[in-house]
Amino acid sequence: MLEKEYFAPKIEKKWFDIWEETKPYKVDDNSPKPKYFALSMFPYPSGKLHMGHVRNYTITDVVARFKKAQGFNVLHPMGWDSFGLPAENAAIQRGANPQQWTLENISYMTKQLKMLGLSVDWDREVTTCLPDYYKWTQWLFLQLYKKGLAYKKNAPVNWCEKCATVLANEQVIDGKCWRCDSEVTKKNLSQWFFKITEYSEQLLQDLDKLTGWGDNVKTMQENWIGKSTGAILKFKVKELEDVEIPVYTTRADTAFGITYLVVAPEYKDIEKLTTPENLQKVNEYRENAKKMSEIERLSTERPKTGVPLGTHIINPFTGRVCPIWVADYALVDYGTGAVMAVPYHDERDFAFAKKYNLPMIQVINGDGFKEGECYIEKGYLVNSEQFNGVDSVCARDKITEFAKEQGFGEFKTQYRLRDWLISRQRYWGAPIPIVYCPHCGEVAVEEKDLPVLLPTDVDFSVKGKSPIETSATFKETVCPKCGSKATRDTDTMDTFVCSSWYYLRYADAHNDKECFNRDLVNKWLPVDQYIGGIEHAILHLLYSRFFTKALRDCNLLDFDEPFANLLTQGMVLKDGSKMSKSKGNTVDPDEIYANYGADTARLFILSDSPPARDFDWTDSGVEGCYKFISRVYRLFSKFQENIKFDYNFDVRSLSKKDEDIVREAHIAIKKVTQDIENEFQFNTVISRYREFTNAIYEYAKDEKAINFDVLSFVLLTLLKLISPVCVFMSEEIYSELGAKTSIHNEKWCEYDENLAKASSITLIAQVNGKLKDKIEAQQDLTNDELEKLALASDKIKEAIADKTVVKVIVVPNKLVNIVVK
């Protein structure tokens, strides 16, 4: 018997226990149904769920349940992105060990997720910090290594002093560490990289295949990859026979206007290029540049500075001898580290030339050109000998072509994307499976010896080196090739390596023979719907795309892109700003569960804003949702005795009132279904729930006039429509009504197109496009009939009384517009 009042926490606990026991969401790999892979970005086990998690996983869960009801075999898994610095910091602060801290958090958060009522197949849970997972992360590293996609090099890298580790370019946000926000400096270190740049063009091109991704994310990736097309031009040095300086330019059309050349302070040949009398000044300048932070260095506000080297290049186009300068506006890691300077047609060169009184030559003319002002627009060439008069855009190719023929130039495509630096000088990550042997050098650990386990005898309090270095046992090993004493690499992999392939592991989560079975991965992937935060627009989403392509090339799988559709959900706000502990405006899911139940949280977090937009959490909104759940429950409670599963009626013989509520049901089914399918507009889905519920209340007001077959139909329809969102309440009601099966296993409702519209229409009668009258009319009247109806209206008559009708526009089933003069 349904209680009078709905008490969510008690009822939810009951179903929590039952679902824990029966595991209703176990997925069958061999089902004949079409597959659907619904995936949330897996959480970092920081301790407790926050509302961002609740929003993310609720959205995915409703999608998963909806698709399941529609007849798909749905894979909806969950796992833990569980390596990373916070565990290590917690270990230092609390004297715990990172593994224990992490596993305790996972255990707590798992319970919170289950209480949220997720239809997750927990048997496929993956945890990246456990050896049965990171063994395969290491194995994949070795595959990339064998392919030449993982390599070690000494390079200037981003260093975060606070985190005491290096960072990938993608993890430096405005010159600061993505995790701790402290300033990042450059250090020369020998580090491991993944050759993501080998895939620059594919990563860019294949964005076009991702029709299910938003433009915002695609544009961000495009910007990040940063393709530009131009030319390499090579310059001979007047004073030195054996040195040549290549520059990269997108403006080969301005080559006749070069008046000097700039190299970056870190340019490799800079010492050779400096004359003895300039050496001291140049060295001082370089020292100074080194001291500057990245933020300072890259500021466009700062006045340009530089020092001449004393040597010169010869412009091969003109024979002009031009001085070489060192200036920090040239960047060592873009292009060739050297820039040809054409002051008249580049703002930076212009500013620099003005400051140091360097000559300028105009080589482009066009509309808007002003003598003595920098001109960067298109135009036609002047002072460029045989190219004079050529359109400047065409000239880029023509001049490059010419340089190529003459042997001092070539076409060049340049990308901003850098290789992915993956080593970290930290403990809590997957050890890099490489050994250094005094005889054989760098040697890969043999696959049979994986995993390389993290040592447990470490001291987390050490400063300035990785805690792994303090292990007495880890470092010493023998060379897999020659058997002599060797040392292990003590770095671990960036956590983003672990998260770059976890979605693949879900297809075959417990395979201990291989990373994943190829057929299973090909069966389940790509992910049909991926849902998560916009903060991963570049980082995780770019890395995962790279991994998929690299693994395809390692012949491990047969698709190009991992995520067919991507939904980036908005943030959860409270009082207009992002929830955060420091602001003290967080809402604890546990409290919501305890006071209102998870259904209320689910309903509310979907209700007010579409998923991609930010969502403002309010206490009154929560109250309102709880009231709605109670309102629905009361409705069922009131008519429990009258609801039958074997209802039976013929629409044609129903009264107008009965027919109308049946129509409402069909309209509700249609709209709810369409709104879910159309970009998961759950906010309007929930409006439909309310409208439909209100209509049923209205229908059932006069208890004597209820047709219980009709009532049964509409109530059971409502219940099924709500079931993906309010998972506990719908199950409770369904079971109390005497159903022997779970409502979550029932098929989605179907609607009849003819019944999914109102029996009559409201004809809009306009004069000159202004609304004058609304007229109730039958469906599907002819245009003539509609026109007559409109003209018969008193209000219309009044409005057109003393005017001449010019024409009449009729939109069937909608409106009549009378145009008058």
Place this chain on the structure above:
RNA sequence: GCCGAUGUGGCGAAAUUGGUAGACGCACCAGACUCAAAAUCUGGCGUGGUUCACCCCACGUGCCGGUUCGACUCCGGCCAUCGGCACCA
């Protein structure tokens, strides 16, 4: 500077894709029930004008202009907010 997104009542928003602007909800106001309160139910709720009142009229989707019988929706030009990239040659 380049690129992307957004802009509608006091607030969150909706609008069948060119056809009733503001569905649904929050907040608020009034009424019913109650000794009272909560809960629940009923009604109202863009701005201005007119009216005892019902009605009615005008205006209204960031701004300016255009196309159209008709524009939140399409076109052109701006402005603002948020986000990404950026001494990238």
